[in-house]
Structure formats: C-alpha cells, structure tokens
Amino acid sequence: MxxxxxxxxxxxxxxxxxxxxxxxxxxxxxxxxxxxxxxxxxxxxxxxxxxxxxxxxxxxxxxxxxxxxxxxxxxxxxxxxxxxxxxxxxxxxxxxxxxxxxxxxxxxxxxxxxxxxxxxxxxxxxxxxxxxxxxxxxxxxxxxxxxxxxxxxxxxxxxxxxxxxxxxxxxxxxxYKISPYLGRQMEATESDILADGGLRSLFAPNGKLLNIGEICxxxxxxxxxxxxxxxxxxxxxxxxxxxxxxxxxxxxxxxxxxxxxxxxxxxxxxxLSNDVLGLKILGMPPPSGGPPMMLLLNILSQYDLPSGLSGSLGIHREIEALKHVFAVRMNLGDPDFVNITAVLSDMLSHEFAKVLKKDINDNKTFSPSHYGGKWNQxxxxxxxxxxxxxxxxxxxxxxxxxxxxxxxxxxxxxxxxxxxxxxxxxxxxxxxxxxxxxxxxxxxxxxxxxxxxxxxxxxxxxxxxxxxxxxxxxxxxxxxxxxxxxxxxxxxxxxxxxxxxxxxxxxxxxxxxxxxxxxxxxxxxxxxxxxxxxxxxxxxxxxxxxxxxxxxxxxxxxxxxxxxxxxxxxxxxxxxxxxxxxxxxxx
Missing domain, CATH: 3.60.20.40 (Gamma-glutamyltranspeptidase, small (S) subunit)
Structure with a gap:
C-alpha cells in the first residue's frame, strides 16, 4: 500500500x-x-x-x-x-x-x-x-x-x-564573434564601456558598441x-x-x-561533504556558497519527499528555507581570518536544520527580523x-x-x-x-x-x-x-x-x-x-x-x-x- x-x-x-x-x-x-x-x-x-x-x-x-x-x-x-x-x-x-x-x-x-x-x-x-x-x-x-x-x-x-x-x-x-548574451551584457553596461579607454577600444572601437555577431x-x-x-x-x-x-x-x-x-x-x-536526500553532496568550504547550499538541502530534506516540495506550498517552503539560510550565511567569512567553526558546524548539522524547519510556517511568511539574521547581505x-x-x-x-x-x-x-x-x-x-x-x-x-x-x-x-x-x-x-x-x-x-x-x-x-x-x-x-x-x-x-x-x-x-x-x-x-x-x- x-x-x-x-x-x-x-x-x-x-x-x-x-x-x-x-x-x-x-x-x-x-x-x-x-x-x-x-x-x-x-x-x-x-x-x-x-x-x-x-x-x-x-x-x-x-x-x-x-x-x-x-x-x-x-x-x-x-x-x-x-x-x-x-x-x-x-x-x-x-x-x-x-x-x-x-x-x-x-x-x-x-x-x-x-x-x-x-x-x-x-x-x-x-x-x-x-x-x-x-x-x-x-x-x-x-x-x-x-x-x-x-x-x-x-x-x-x-x-x-x-x-x-x-x-x-x-x-x-x-x-571572436560577440555572442547574444555578451551583447546583452554590453548593452547593460554601455556607459561604463564607453567611459573606459580599454573597454571602449575593444567593444566600441568606432565609438559605438559592436553588434551581436560582429568580430571582437x-x-x-x-x-x-x-x-x-x-x-x-x-x-x-x-x-x-x-x-x-x-x-x-x-x-x-x-x-x-x-x-x-x-x-x-x-x-x-x-x-565539504554532506549526506542528504540519499546522496553524498560534495561542496566548496568557506568562503564559498557551499555551506549555505548544504544547509538549505538539509532543511528541505526534513519534509516528506517528494510530496513535501510539490506545488506552490513546496515553493513557499523553499523560499522560507532560503530566508533562514541567508540569515545564517553572513556569519561566515575567510576561515584564515575569522573563527567560523561553530557556524559551519551548524550549517552542516541535520539537527540544526530540524530546528529551522520547525520555524517555517506553511501559511505565511515574516519580516527579516523573524529569521534571526544579525547582519546585512x-x-x-x-x-x-x-x-x-x-x-x-x-x-x-x-x-x-x-x-x-x-x-x-x-x-x-x-x-x-x-x-x-x-x-x-x-x-x-x-x-x-x-x-x-x-x-x-x-x-x-x-x-x-x-x-x-x-x-x-x-x-x-x-x-x-x-x-x-x-x-x-x-x-x-x-x-x-x-x-x-x-x-x-x-x-x-x-x-x-x-x-x-x-x-x-x-x-x-x-x-x-x-x-x-x-x-x-x-x-x-x-x-x-x-x-x-x-x-x-x-x-x-x-x-x-x-x-x-x-x-x-x-x-x-x-x-x-x-x-x-x-x-x-x-x-x-x-x-x-x-x-x-x-x-x-x-x-
């Protein structure tokens, strides 16, 4: 059954x-x-x-x-x-x-x-x-x-x-030909390109941005x-x-x-190594995004899966988990300069993830202060x-x-x-x-x-x-x-x-x-x-x-x-x- x-x-x-x-x-x-x-x-x-x-x-x-x-x-x-x-x-x-x-x-x-x-x-x-x-x-x-x-x-x-x-x-x-995506990036930063002599000589050699497909x-x-x-x-x-x-x-x-x-x-x-979702996830140690990503997966693995992450409720839960993750993330830094042993241990801990999961309300979201973050992003x-x-x-x-x-x-x-x-x-x-x-x-x-x-x-x-x-x-x-x-x-x-x-x-x-x-x-x-x-x-x-x-x-x-x-x-x-x-x- x-x-x-x-x-x-x-x-x-x-x-x-x-x-x-x-x-x-x-x-x-x-x-x-x-x-x-x-x-x-x-x-x-x-x-x-x-x-x-x-x-x-x-x-x-x-x-x-x-x-x-x-x-x-x-x-x-x-x-x-x-x-x-x-x-x-x-x-x-x-x-x-x-x-x-x-x-x-x-x-x-x-x-x-x-x-x-x-x-x-x-x-x-x-x-x-x-x-x-x-x-x-x-x-x-x-x-x-x-x-x-x-x-x-x-x-x-x-x-x-x-x-x-x-x-x-x-x-x-x-x-090389300017790709469509590079062309978009150039358009988004046109004023900066034109303001710098080096960038201008490369991407706007005639005072005008190169077009997609043109040779740089x-x-x-x-x-x-x-x-x-x-x-x-x-x-x-x-x-x-x-x-x-x-x-x-x-x-x-x-x-x-x-x-x-x-x-x-x-x-x-x-x-970093994390056993979650029946898998072993390998990731980069700090100061990378590896620890926050593992914390996110740890939180979401606490639900009945796959049903717990289906539909709009599943997306709501992902969003709430992300908010908790980013609240914790800003305690990280370069481990050669800052002692992050405790926060890193938390981010890899399934027990810590359980605590955060319990704080997720399926019916509503909250202001940033609710998630306990001390620092700006x-x-x-x-x-x-x-x-x-x-x-x-x-x-x-x-x-x-x-x-x-x-x-x-x-x-x-x-x-x-x-x-x-x-x-x-x-x-x-x-x-x-x-x-x-x-x-x-x-x-x-x-x-x-x-x-x-x-x-x-x-x-x-x-x-x-x-x-x-x-x-x-x-x-x-x-x-x-x-x-x-x-x-x-x-x-x-x-x-x-x-x-x-x-x-x-x-x-x-x-x-x-x-x-x-x-x-x-x-x-x-x-x-x-x-x-x-x-x-x-x-x-x-x-x-x-x-x-x-x-x-x-x-x-x-x-x-x-x-x-x-x-x-x-x-x-x-x-x-x-x-x-x-x-x-x-x-x-």
Whole structure:
C-alpha cells in the first residue's frame, strides 16, 4: 500500500512538474524547439566517454577535443576556463578568481580555492563608508587568482601540455564573434564601456558598441595568453604581464602591487561533504556558497519527499528555507581570518536544520527580523560555470568570476585583461538606519583576506559512485539556483534537461522580496513562474518582483543504474542552460 501511494505521489509530481515547465513558452527562434522535446534541443547531449557543459558552445567544444585527445578533466577545465575568459569577458577571466571542486576517479576529492584576495595595502576603512569606491574603479580591484589555481591543479593532474591547453583561447582572442548574451551584457553596461579607454577600444572601437555577431579583436589578450602558454603563471605573478597589470591598476587609482601578485597562492582544501536526500553532496568550504547550499538541502530534506516540495506550498517552503539560510550565511567569512567553526558546524548539522524547519510556517511568511539574521547581505554578482566529466570519470565543477559585469569596469590596456571588482564582495563599516541590519564584521576587509562568495560548485555521489556535476553562475542567486536544479532532478524526478529548464525563484532575506523569473532568454525561450503559483505565494504574504535574468546552470548526470558492467561507468547526460545560450559537448 505504501509503495503504491509513493508511486502515485511520484506520478502526480511528474504531471505537476511537466505542467510547471510547460508554462515556459518554447518558441525558440533559434531551433524551433517545444517543451515536449519533440524536436531536438541543442542544450542537451548524451555522451558515453566524456562531456563538457559550459556557458559557451565554443568553449564546450574546446573542452571536448581536449578530452578526446586523452586529456584529464582538469586539462579540459583549464582550456574551457581560459576560453570563457576570452569570449565571456563580462563574467570571468584572467583578471578574476574561481573555486574548483575536483573528484578523481579513485574517489579522492579536492577543493581548490583560487578566490581573489585583498591587496596588502587594503584596510577595513579604506573606502570611508563610500560603497561606490569598492564597486568599480581601481580601488575595487583585488589580487587575481584564477591562473594560479588552474596551473596548480594542472601540474598535479594534467596529462596534456600546458601550451596545448592555452592555445585555443589565444586563437579566439585574435578574433571572436560577440555572442547574444555578451551583447546583452554590453548593452547593460554601455556607459561604463564607453567611459573606459580599454573597454571602449575593444567593444566600441568606432565609438559605438559592436553588434551581436560582429568580430571582437583582443590582440593584447592574445599576446598575454601566448606568453602564459610559454612561461606559465610566473610571467603573470612575477614578470612582464604582472608589471604591466600593476601599472594599469595603479594608474586607475588602485593599490595592487607586484608584492601582492608574488605572494598570491591558490589553496587546496578539503571539500565539504554532506549526506542528504540519499546522496553524498560534495561542496566548496568557506568562503564559498557551499555551506549555505548544504544547509538549505538539509532543511528541505526534513519534509516528506517528494510530496513535501510539490506545488506552490513546496515553493513557499523553499523560499522560507532560503530566508533562514541567508540569515545564517553572513556569519561566515575567510576561515584564515575569522573563527567560523561553530557556524559551519551548524550549517552542516541535520539537527540544526530540524530546528529551522520547525520555524517555517506553511501559511505565511515574516519580516527579516523573524529569521534571526544579525547582519546585512553582500550582493555578489555575475560569474561563469563549467561542469566536466572525463572518460575515466574524473569530475570537475568550477565557477569563476570577475564579479560585476566587466568587473571593475576597467580593461588593462597593456594586457587586454578585464580587471575584477572583487573588493565589492567585502562588507565595510558604515552607518545604517535603525531598521536595517549592520554590515557583517566576519566579512570586513583585511590584507590578503578572501571575501565571502555565493559560488557553489557541487559534485553528487550515490553509493560512492559519481552521479552528477552541477553549479551555476548568477551571483547571490547561485545558492538557490543550484539547489533548485538538484531538487528538481533528485527529489522531484525531472530529467536533467527539465531540471534546468524549470523556472526559478530566489530570496536573499534582505530586501524581503521573492524574485521570480519573467524573461525571454537569448535562445528565445520564455521563463516565467506560473500565475497561479504567484497568487498562492502572495496569499501567504510574499512580496513578488519579476526578474529579467537569474542563474545559469551547467548540469551533467551519469546513469550509474545502468552502468557498463557495474563498474560505475554510465552514459552522461549533459545540459547547458539555454538562458545564456550555452551548448554542451561530448563524445
């Protein structure tokens, strides 16, 4: 009887999920796809040997060729990340940082922290309470870490020559087409692009923004990549490129020095591990978004599943759980500078999750003070994500960033590198109104400190075998977006493509608004939370605001249930989120 009941509930959820996803209007001008998958969608592939899901078709293909040549998942990650830094420069690149989660075929897992650090001359009160100074311009630039991290992990696990992995990005930098999504990012930041000499020369060479499909030539970046391919990261952190970069930053009013570059180190850490939903979830340790995401899953796992997360009530519960998560999140900071042992223990604790779950009211929502948060939120911004599984089933989940669109809004004219504005992810002391929580001391600036981040690269295991690689771009919404994709697949039973396509909702506690997708993406798909769901949420007291944009997820699932000779090698289903126009690749 109980088996029949659970089967019926699961069947009901499949119907509900189909109807929810069907609220998306799939009249894609690019490929004429429909929600019933009656026509092929480019955003999903099935591969036997290896697969890459990234934000850009060109980069996914580059990664696939690396895998086909016998490259390790790490080799492909290097090539794909460098490619994304060229063709998606508003989101990531050599001027930024990243988090990488690596799970080897032998079961060993590693977390590589290549997050940017505050310069040595940085201080808690360096902005004198002026948030604009840390948002853009030279003073917003932190010490870049992506290249150091990529080379560090490649030296340990790479199979192909470094030069082979850098070459495709160098070639692209000489001339690449502006993608539809990059075109949107350029339009959104047009005034900033025109105000900076470096960005203007690249994206508006004739005083007017390049159009989608036009060729962008970043010859300086191509030369920078060529030097990096020959001399490795030392020329960046203690050589010609570094000196040029520092000079450009200081000319823009920044405080970056050669000493900062020389002292930068990417850190290998132990991944977080959480047993939840019948799975083992591997995530990045602080200062990433890994702990908040695990707390969210722990809270939601307390319900009867899948029925407990179905319909508008399930979405209400997700939102309420997110509010609790964000209340706890701002107690985190760089563990090298702040003692976060107790709060991290809580965030991984199922007992703590039970306490928070009991505080969720199914009939109404509350003001931010109800959730116990002491501190205001930091609103980190855009990113890029890649997910990779190779032939041997080594897996990489990596999220990289320059923070806001085009980072500090400065392109180093000497090197062609877009500079990050990662200092904006720190909290700063400042006066706030009585009804607004103060900034979080755990995330205050200190020299060489790493700011708090929402980036949440994730690897999922089932019965000690690799099951999925996931992650997202999208700033503060990454925690919710990545979690929703995992819940869609592993709890609600949606296939990988539908798990990514389903419309998303977000909450970050402050402001006390539910943001829901209502936009048409570059692929021509329209994403929108159904009207009846919105009305149900409003009836519980939620304030809803539509969102043009959101998270961009890259998801690869391995079919281990039907794996070859029970050795854990199953077919791979790779999905790139159409919201950014990405396409996966595999063989």
């Amino acid at each position: 109980s088996h029949q009941l659970s089967s019926s509930v699961l069947l009901l959820w499949h119907v509900i999920a189909f109807l929810v996803v069907s609220n998306l209007v799939y009249a894609s001008s690019l490929n004429g796809t429909t929600i019933g998958h009656t026509k092929h969608r480019n955003e999903v592939i099935i591969a036997q040997n290896g697969a890459v899901a990234s934000d850009d078709r060109r980069c996914s293909r580059i990664g696939k060729e690396v895998l086909r040549e016998g490259g390790h998942a790490v080799d492909a990650a290097v090539a794909v990340a460098l490619c994304l830094g060229v063709v998606s420069p508003a989101s990531s690149g050599l001027g930024g940082g990243a988090f990488m989660l690596l799970r080897l075929a032998d079961g060993v897992a590693k977390a590589i922290d290549m997050r940017e650090t505050a310069p040595s001359f940085a201080s808690e009160d360096m902005y004198a309470g002026d948030a604009d100074l840390k948002a853009k311009g030279g003073l917003s630039v932190a010490v870049p870490g992506e290249l150091a991290g990529l080379h560090k992990v490649w030296k340990k696990h790479g199979k192909l020559p470094w030069k082979r992995l850098v070459k495709p990005a160098e070639i692209l930098a000489r001339g 030539h970043n010859k300086k970046l191509a030369y920078t990549l060529r030097l990096i391919s020959e001399f490795g990261p030392k020329i960046f952190y203690n050589g010609l490129i570094g000196h040029s970069l520092v000079r450009d930053v200081q000319k823009a009013g920044g405080i970056l020095t050669m000493k900062d570059l020389r002292r930068y180190t990417a850190k290998q850490k132990k991944p 930091i609103h980190d911004h855009g990113t890029s994500h890649l997910s990779i599984i190779d032939r041997e089933r080594n897996a990489v989940s990596m999220t990289s960033t320059v923070n806001a669109y085009f980072g500090s809004k400065i392109l180093s004219p000497s090197t062609g590198i877009v500079l990050n504005n990662q200092m904006d992810d720190f909290s700063i002391p400042r006066s706030v109104p009585k009804d607004v929580p103060p900034p979080a001391p755990a995330n205050f600036i200190a020299p060489r400190k790493r700011p708090l981040s929402s980036m949440s690269p994730t690897i999922v295991l089932k019965d000690r075998k690799l099951k999925a690689v996931a992650g997202a771009s999208g700033g503060i919404m990454i925690i919710g977006g990545t979690s929703q994709v995992l819940l869609n697949h592993f709890v609600r039973g949606l296939d990988p493509l539908s798990s990514v396509l389903a419309p998303r909702v977000y909450h970050q506690l402050i402001p006390n608004d539910v943001t829901y997708e209502n936009w048409t993406s570059v692929s021509g798909d329209h994403f929108e939370l159904p009207a009846d769901t919105r009305e149900a949420l409003k009836s519980k007291g939620h304030v809803l605001k539509s969102l043009v944009g959101g998270t961009i997820c890259q998801f690869i699932v391995q079919d281990i249930e039907h794996s070859e000779k029970n050795k854990g090698i199953g077919k791979l289903v790779a999905v790139s989120d159409p919201r950014k126009g990405g396409v996966p690749a595999g063989y």
